[in-house]
Amino acid sequence: MHLPNLLQQRFAEALRSSDVLGGTTIDIESFASMIRPTADPRHGDYQANCAMPLSKQLGKNPREVAAQIVEALNVDDVCEVPEVAGPGFVNLTVKNEFLIGSLESMLGDARCSVDSAPGDRSIVIDFSSPNVAKPMHVGHIRSTVIGDALARTLRFLGYHVVTDNHLGDWGTQFGIIIYGYKHFGEAEVVDRDPVTELTNLYRLVNQLIEYRKALAAVDRLEAAIGEAQQFLQQAVAEAERADAKQEKKAKKAVKAAERRLAAARSELEATREKIDAVERDPEMMAKAQQHPRVDVAVLEETAKLHQDDPENIALWERFLPHCKDEINRIYDRLDVKFDHTLGESFYHSMLGDVVSKLQEVDLARDSDGAVCVFLPEFDAPMIVRKQDGAYLYATTDLATLQYRLEQFDPSEILYVVDTRQSEHFEKLFAVAHHFGLEDVKLVHVNFGTVLGEDGRPMKTRSGTLIGLESLLDDAVERARHVVCDPERLSGFDPPMDHAEQEMIAEVVGIGAIKFADLSHHRTSDYRFSLEKMVSLDGNTSAYVQYSFARTQKILENAEKCESDVIEMVNEHGMLLTHPAERNLAMMLIKLEEALLAVHKDYAPNQLVDYLLDTAKAYSKFNDNCHVLRAETPQIQATRLTLVTLCGRVLQLGLSLIGVDVVPRM
Ligand code: ARG
Numbered sequence: 275m276h277l278p279n280l281l282q283q284r285f286a287e288a289l290r291s292s293d294v295l296g297g298t299t300i301d302i303e304s305f306a307s308m309i310r311p312t313a314d315p316r317h318g319d320y321q322a323n324c325a326m327p328l329s330k331q332l333g334k335n336p337r338e339v340a341a342q343i344v345e346a347l348n349v350d351d352v353c354e355v356p357e358v359a360g361p362g363f364v365n366l367t368v369k370n371e372f373l374i375g376s377l378e379s380m381l382g383d384a385r386c387s388v389d390s391a392p393g394d395r396s397i398v399i400d401f402s403s404p405n406v407a408k409p410m411h412v413g414h415i416r417s418t419v420i421g422d423a424l425a426r427t428l429r430f431l432g433y434h435v436v437t438d439n440h441l442g443d444w445g446t447q448f449g450i451i452i453y454g455y456k457h458f459g460e461a462e463v464v465d466r467d468p469v470t471e472l473t474n475l476y477r478l479v480n481q482l483i484e485y486r487k488a489l490a491a492v493d494r495l496e497a498a499i500g501e502a503q504q505f506l507q508q509a510v511a512e513a514e515r516a517d518a519k520q521e522k523k524a525k526k527a528v529k530a531a532e533r534r535l536a537a538a539r540s541e542l543e544a545t546r547e548k549i550d551a552v553e554r555d556p557e558m559m560a561k562a563q564q565h566p567r568v569d570v571a572v573l574e575e576t577a578k579l580h581q582d583d584p585e586n587i588a589l590w591e592r593f594l595p596h597c598k599d600e601i602n603r604i605y606d607r608l609d610v611k612f613d614h615t616l617g618e619s620f621y622h623s624m625l626g627d628v629v630s631k632l633q634e635v636d637l638a639r640d641s642d643g644a645v646c647v648f649l650p651e652f653d654a655p656m657i658v659r660k661q662d663g664a665y666l667y668a669t670t671d672l673a674t675l676q677y678r679l680e681q682f683d684p685s686e687i688l689y690v691v692d693t694r695q696s697e698h699f700e701k702l703f704a705v706a707h708h709f710g711l712e713d714v715k716l717v718h719v720n721f722g723t724v725l726g727e728d729g730r731p732m733k734t735r736s737g738t739l740i741g742l743e744s745l746l747d748d749a750v751e752r753a754r755h756v757v758c759d760p761e762r763l764s765g766f767d768p769p770m771d772h773a774e775q776e777m778i779a780e781v782v783g784i785g786a787i788k789f790a791d792l793s794h795h796r797t798s799d800y801r802f803s804l805e806k807m808v809s810l811d812g813n814t815s816a817y818v819q820y821s822f823a824r825t826q827k828i829l830e831n832a833e834k835c836e837s838d839v840i841e842m843v844n845e846h847g848m849l850l851t852h853p854a855e856r857n858l859a860m861m862l863i864k865l866e867e868a869l870l871a872v873h874k875d876y877a878p879n880q881l882v883d884y885l886l887d888t889a890k891a892y893s894k895f896n897d898n899c900h901v902l903r904a905e906t907p908q909i910q911a912t913r914l915t916l917v918t919l920c921g922r923v924l925q926l927g928l929s930l931i932g933v934d935v936v937p938r939m
Contacts, residue, residue: 289343391433395684396434427872440616455475483569502538505535750780843911852895868927
């Protein structure tokens with residue numbers, strides 16, 4: 275049930291049948307599609323905006339065009355008599371009979387009247403894709419949660435979805451743990467508790483590398499501060515000289531210069547902190563002195579792995595399963611699954627072929643010993659093989675793309691990856707295009723950064739990214755505090771035992787993190803605040819979960835299950851008597867609109883907004899419309915239908931973004 279699409283069809287028919295176009299050829303569908311929800315309910319539910327732009331093309335009066343369209347329009351079964359308003363809007367109010375009919379169909383349909391998409395080609399979703407061998411951190415939330423929500427939603431819409439976790443299981447991070455194991459590792463310790471020990475080795479070697487980098491960066495950063503200071507002085511001087519006209523611009527320039535200086539200072543501070551952290555710890559300092567080439571040595575270990583060095587391959591084979599165990603634990607907790615987990619290593623043996631193929635078709639050529647693809651639309655080439663013979667991230671992505679096209683015959687491939695990789699994907703798609711891969715839509719579903727409450731990228735005090743697991747623990751703890759506090763629970767009958775409380779805390783805590791992430795448009799950055807995320811009021815998952823629980827409570831008190839409600843409707847029919855009922859009904863029938871909007875822009879926040887609006891409409895309904903004490907059986911049947919459907923829609927919608935519900939909370 276997609277009302278705007280239905281109305282669009284009717285408008286297209288009207289445009290075709292009336293003589294408003296006077297024989298001119300225009301793109302009827304694009305005009306007919308100009309159907310929008312109205313901003314003000316006094317103007318009806320939807321408005322059609324085609325008359326204004328159409329009148330311009332036809333050189334006619336817009337109100338007259340609107341009147342002519344309305345004349346030919348056949349929407350009697352759906353809407354009240356359309357009204358022409360203002361400069362030529364056509365206002366449409368959905369008939370109550372139509373709403374009631376739609377509710378009845380929804381009630382009898384497990385899919386809640388959402389059509390299933392036709393087509394047999396697949397949509398591949400590449401998401402999560404962490405670099406393993408290091409712990410998952412806060413930055414991994416977004417790809418995992420957005421990708422999973424898209425997979426669930428598109429699958430429900432009827433698409434054949436193939437999910438693939440493109441693990442970074444072959445990169446420098448393995449050079450790091452191999453180096454760590456060879457120099458600092460102990461076999462028994464690793465065997466006893468591999469995950470913890472490998473993480474420790476990773477952190478240790480990484481800290482030594484960061485220390486080297488920090489030492490090398492100090493001079494440059496000091497120079498940058500000097501420059502920023504000069505820049506600021508100039509800006510201040512210019513601001514002093516500025517006349518009234520230039521003042522605003524000059525002040526802005528000063529502010530920008532101040533920000534630049536502050537950023538340079540904080541970078542130097544963070545760099546010094548990295549140096550100090552090593553130097554104030556004698557043990558670390560000794561290690562740093564014994565491993566002055568650690569940064570280069572790690573790359574050498576990685577190169578040996580890639581060249582099939584038996585020792586490194588054996589270590590890699592030994593470590594990889596443990597690294598996977600570690601991330602799988604988090605996926606289990608998040609309830610995220612993949613059809614395939616084909617990491618970068620899977621494509622290793624195909625990379626040589628990819629490069630030869632590119633050379634054969636003259637896309638790639640030699641450049642100072644490296645092999646590069648030069649693209650007319652980019653300044654820098656895409657390097658596919660380095661001088662030393664090493665292949666790159668891009669080479670693997672080309673091999674992956676070929677493999678996916680052969681295996682899955684996709685019509686779309688979605689890469690759910692940080693915005694900072696935009697250039698990589700622009701190049702990848704451009705190469706694919708020159709390679710003749712036209713028959714598939716490639717989309718970089720990019721996303722912004724998770725910031726701390728201070729608006730800066732979220733880090734621990736020592737500068738490392740915050741671990742994902744501890745974040746989940748914190749959210750669950752906070753949820754326990756908010757929803758399971760003894761006073762709140764005192765009214766529950768039967769009382770909630772410990773196991774139920776734990777289950778609710780987990781469902782609410784994990785749901786909060788997912789929901790909050792998805793509530794922002796994916797391309798914007800957002801500030802991570804557990805306090806705001808886990809709250810029973812506000813735009814939170816807990817609010818929607820709580821609304822669901824209320825629907826279940828009402829059905830329980832009424833002692834009605836779905837089949838009883840259907841029977842009541844059959845016997846008494848339905849009647850909308852209160853604006854809050856109508857408003858809720860209108861929200862419920864917009865489910866498909868919300869789901870298609872998720873697909874259109876690959877934006878799960880469309881569904882989140884819809885769920886919040888529906889929960890709010892439900893709350894108004896609850897405040898105004900008694901179910902158990904409804905005036906007549908017909909009104910009661912209507913209200914029970916609304917409650918049943920609202921519960922179903924909220925549960926379904928939450929499940930499509932990977933959030934669970936509980937029957938009471
Ligand atoms: N492992 C990469 C990273 O952590 C992301 C991989 C995304 N997918 C891809 N096909 N490139 O940055």
